Amino acid sequence: MDGVDGMNIRVLRVGLDALLVELDGADEAMAFHAELQRRRAACRLPSVAEVVPAERTVLLDGVADPSALAAELAGWRVPPLRATSEETVTVPVRYDGADVAEVAALWGVAEEDVGRIHSATEFRVAFSGFAPGFGYLTGLPERYRVPRRAVPRPAVPAGAIALAGPYTGAYPRSSPGGWQLIGHTDAVLWDPSREPAALFSPGTRVRFVIEEA
């Protein structure tokens, strides 16, 4: 595929040995991160200790020669994300979350359609944060964005599948949370003794499948 002409790659210095690469939006950030992963796998990226994608940035931390890398990055041509043969993780979900009715109302659909719509979507882990193994998944069309709950819950159970803004998330362990709960999975999302520890790492494609109660 051709490169994205006019993709703006803005490189900001962070301290002595890190670079924050700012893109125009979430899709561009994911495409840039995918390009970084390709180059890293092919040993065509100078040594970098951490590559941390986020909403519309990618942080490169522990860079040996940040000035040289900053100059190089600004000239990259980054192809758009492709639905390639990357590995897809399939996660069974029971769509029986406490906020299904509220989400159905926000979407303007019947309650049983929430799981149908959600499981028909192909997701991609855009980035992680909040807690080890908590992935922010994108893929739902913009009309299905929902706000966070006005009052966060003190405890969201481990395995909860939830929505907030453009993201779907899955709670690797019980924690406070303000996302709208639509379902639950028994899949182990985070196990530091497993390789890989996180089921959802940035760049992973994810498909949820309906598991009947």
Next chain:
Amino acid sequence: MTVTVINAGLLTTVQDLGRPGHAHLGVPRSGALDQPAHRLANRLVGNPATAATLETTVLGCAVRVDRAVTVAVAGAPCSVRVDGRPAAWAAPVRLPAEALLEVGPATRGVRSYVAFAGGIAAAPVLGSRSTDLLSGLGPAPLTPGEALPLGEPVGPAAGADVVPAPAPPDPLLLPVLFGPRDDWFTARSLAVLTGPGYRVSPTSNRIGLRLDGPPLERAREGELPSEGMVLGAVQVPPDGRPVVFLADHPTTGGYPVIGVIPSSALPAVAQAAPGTPVRFTPRGRR
């Protein structure tokens, strides 16, 4: 071989060099806050720098060992007692079997490091035995009665002729490289940050050094999309009071980072007691 906790003090954790390399999964780097002190304590007992030590907070700790072992205490100066008798600080000390080791309150600074020959052999998580107080990875903070395993000693105790006792940082001088989000703040705020008036807040912890002092004013409203955070980032939450991110910092954050403290200045941060004056000094890049 085990170490039994008799008194955990204010907060005592197991620390090594942390678990860098997993920030993209939301895993903080963690690790000893005063790494030179952690390394020194390990060197004194013949351990590699990767061995796990105990990091105390202000009040020290007390432990009993079941077998003879060499220990060393470095970092914040404090009294060291073996079965009630004074022993050397920052030097290898041979503990007999069943001995009680008392690491006293810090006479200066905040955190002392207690190394045992062979290292604390708690189960590693993602390659590190460090306690991460933000995400709960690694061993929990020490509690009285708890037994920690010790590893096999690997090398002879090194000893040292003279170990200078570090002076406490007063004021704490922090070089700061502005950016990446210094443009979110007024020019006046950049001058305020590098002026007088900041002190170490008692709410500081392993996640961040919190500061009391004049709030910084934003030049723009709105929210910053969450972005990756580095060690030493000076993040400014909505109350305007800067926080310097330390080892257990969150890997991403949505408040703007006005500048970054180079990691070489962070060991001193680990030893800055609440109330210590803080002076940020602008520093350029080469």
